[in-house]
């Protein structure tokens with residue numbers, strides 16, 4: 001009987017490992033979980049992550065405000081998985097990074113079921129931190145400029161602790177995100193979890209739901225439908241709008257960098273809501289009317305990010321034009 005050694009003498013040598021392994025920039029494959037990945041920002045983030053062939057992407061979403069349609073380009077792709085799951089329930093998947101976005105973002109949606117919103121922020125973030133701890137993953141939370149509430153300093157930098165009503169109709173979201181940030185830092189200090197916190201400022205772009213209720217999509221939808229643009233009183237309140245691709249750049253750079261945050265990510269170009277309405281009117285429908293309507297309680301009167309810290313960690317976008325968004329989005333209107 002021939003020995004194993006005799007057999008091997010005529011066998012081919014094993015194949016060489018891929019030359020990529022010896023390359024200077026070789027990285028092992030990365031499995032990345034994106035919660036809320038069927039939503040507006042999440043689906044753009046997934047698109048960008050999928051462009052890197054070393055990434056496998058798992059999306060979990062309960063489709064409250066998101067849609068499978070936002071991800072249909074990835075259905076059937078071998079590096080992509082989509083799971084219907086509510087983050088208020090525990091989840092076990094083996095991943096290296098977690099982008100934790102799951103949470104309704106538009107005020108009309110987060111106020112619709114406030115108890116669910118706070119559960120999503122608190123229990124959802126606890127579950128994702130538990131997962132990060134168990135599998136040793138780095139986790140990034142998409143927090144918000146709303147942690148500054150109705151800010152008493154302007155522009156807002158990360159050292160400001162905010163001016164938030166703890167019992168108001170926006171508190172389920174604002175205070176929910178503040179607790180989520182607390183949980184992130186407690187897991188970091190107590191369990192050594194690698195954390196990243198992005199404080200996102202108002203973001204706009206394609207795939208915002210037409211009935212989303214946020215101001216940019218509202219005004220553009222109204223202008224296209226020839227309905228009056230509804231400026232909520234007083235109209236002098238300000239926001240600073242960031243285009244979604246710049247936001248995604250910032251989030252990925254924050255995840256890949258060394259800074260835990262919190263880091264403001266946004267565009268410091270600041271507009272009053274009246275100015276925004278006039279801008280949309282001029283660009284889309286010069287004949288449309290602008291009217292003023294009642295506002296909702298606790299609406300922040302001014303908001304503009306100080307992005308000094310973010311510039312070091314991420315690359316901020318320029319002051320984008322509405323047209324840049326309007327043309328790809330226009331095709332989706334009825």
Ligand SMILES: NC(=O)c1ccc[n+]([C@@H]2O[C@H](COP(=O)([O-])OP(=O)(O)OC[C@H]3O[C@@H](n4cnc5c(N)ncnc54)[C@H](O)[C@@H]3O)[C@@H](O)[C@H]2O)c1
Nearest residue numbers: 036038039040041062063064065066086087103105202203
């Ligand atoms: N868009 C902005 O201007 C803005 C500003 C500040 C912070 N953020 C944060 O960024 C994240 C994404 O915002 P967006 O604008 O893409 O909102 P979005 O509403 O379009 O997306 C949120 C996604 O989370 C999903 N989701 C909600 N609750 C869930 C739950 N319990 N379990 C699983 N999935 C759930 C929704 O179905 C949706 O797909 C949110 O965390 C939001 O708080 C957004």
Ligand SMILES: O=c1ccn([C@@H]2O[C@H](COP(=O)(O)OP(=O)(O)O[C@H]3OC[C@@H](O)[C@H](O)[C@H]3O)[C@@H](O)[C@H]2O)c(=O)[nH]1
Nearest residue numbers: 105106107144146213214215218230231232237273299
């Ligand atoms: O039709 C409208 C809608 C809104 N507005 C005004 O536009 C401003 C912006 O309102 P939006 O609903 O777009 O968004 P907000 O800035 O209140 O909250 C937003 O900011 C932080 C994020 O975390 C939230 O997810 C996001 O929705 C508010 O002052 C509001 O009063 C109008 O004037 N007309």
